[in-house]
Amino acid sequence: MRRFGFLLFLSLAQAQVVLPFWHTAGPPGDRVLLEAVQSFNESQKAYRIEPRYVGDYREAGVKLLSALRSGGAPALFHGELSFLARLAQEGVALPLDPYLQGLPKDLYPRALEAGGVKGKTYGLPLGLSVPALYYNKDAFRAKGLKAPRTWKEVEEAAARLSGRTTKGLVISTDIWSFNAIVMSLGGSLVRGNLPNFTSKEAVEALEMLYRLVQKGYAQARNLAEAPFAVADFLRTKAFMGLAPTTALPVVLAQTSLPFGVGLAPLPREQEGAVPLSGAVLTVLKGAGPEGARGAVAFWLHFLEPKRQAAWVRTTWYLPLRREAERELSDFLKDPERAQVFAQAEVARPWSQDPEMVVWYGFLEEALERSLKQGVRPREALEEAQRKALAVEGR
Template identity: 25%
Template structure:
């Protein structure tokens, strides 16, 4: 009887000790600071979640709780959070005027000092990366990726017709002429969506006048009837209308229909961002036919062929109310090339210089394009419709479409309609 009592007492003692240990473990878990992340990267959720899991497993005192939203849902969620001054500790957001507004209202944490103290991180981001999330010489975010618009072409069509990818506007017109002579559609464009036409206009304006005229017009120092803008409009009209460079009926084509013409080999060229890679690589045989070049220069123009339309469209920032040291530690970890490699291997372009991509895991076209952008881009100029106020952005979209609608259109008159 005594033996049973002693055994029972020993079991109770062990049980109580075990409970004490569990209680202690729970207490330690509760002591860890939890950081909330709101992310718009729904398509890359799996990669981000893996990074969050690794962070949580390697940081006993810090934990990240990630939530994912589509674009519009995040915007709505942020508006509510801003109204209640309850932003998440970390969040992804788009560069530009809206992000600047968050900064100016004191809602975003200043990470300038941390960046300056980390020479490896500071020197590894491509030119313009930190600048896209900087205001008044202070930095507020780290870029997550690059958007770059390139001129894609069908190598098979070019080879069969003895053509070389154009490097100048004059060469582009010559290629268009030869393709038309051979009854091949030179360029496919989603005119119904407007912004693909604006890509063409913006590139021509930059190649002619450089980036300075747009910045001055944006700030109200000049208007869009300045000489380089008018010349860009005239050249766009020449290419699209007079030379019949754009596919017949392009003003009625939406994005899917226009892209399908390129994917089906029915158009020789396509001006589009790196996001088009996902459609190209779905068909391995087609992807092998795709080549790319930077947008052609304009003879006598100020624009550099290695300056691309696009930039660092999305980044990650921290709330001004967050624990700045803890939040930056998480921010640096989540934005590192090592943690985002799975995203870059599918076609998103890394904003970091020193990225060791695993070629065996990538489509050859994606690998080639990623390496080219990382090694050759000297800078970016932003999308006109995203860098202007909403009123002028819509006016510009309408104007660029109007310029290519009729052969007798008055380009300068159309551009004069873009006003605050």
């Protein structure tokens, strides 16, 4: 009888589908995500998810590409939105539409749209964010300034806040930050599956940033200098900065701030939009149909309203279900936070073009040459456009 029990246990263990899961959730959100994984594993016997932290979005992408070439890629991957499109194009990610029956009726429509590529769903959103214009409330109050509502007001505030050793604004030369401004002006960095780096809106965006730097009202930082950009703001060397809603909880988890932090919606033209960014749960082709079913089952577990509420409070990601808002009524009572989160109504995925992963290096190089080396904006963007088109054989 004991032998029969052991064989039954062994059979059940062998039937369980084990799903290695590479994720990018660091503190403070990792606690909520790992709790969800543990809870899911304990709630059923068909699947077991094995999480492993593999760094930030870019680090994780590099590790996955290496694993795909050499073997050892996971079943599930927590990847950034722009990376998803490339995985789909290369046939590495599985389309999930056949497994998406019985989804919650209160799921935000934009949620699944964010994980779509050319009409198919390849990613299940875990965390989606919108941008915020962060500002030093104490410095603004001292100058009698209000939170900027337009890019013109951003320029005016930056001018008034700048001094001999301080800058009104810290600028990041990464593609996400620049794209956010271009989208807010009603533009796009991609048009007809080709780079659109010299569009009217892109030129206008870079000319504004160039003007601020040249006048001494802004400090430009590249991606490698991102810690310095944060330090500029924390040490009151700069008084405004653009970042996702999720940036502030990460900072607050590591340090206390000596001043009040304000946040405002991204200034936006009437025809403009704001970028919906973040990461999605992707099923890689080696996982097969059972892996896809397990991923969807875990995602639905993660979407439970109370867990969603805990995730939003901890990370400042957008709630993915309307029912979760009932649990967040006090959190969303803050007027500044409510206004920033309300941008979800005018948000769209910031990048769903597979080619962008290949092109963005040329654009970031152009931004740095213009903002840190003084190359004229149009000249820098035209060079990036030529390099990107050359890759496409144009």
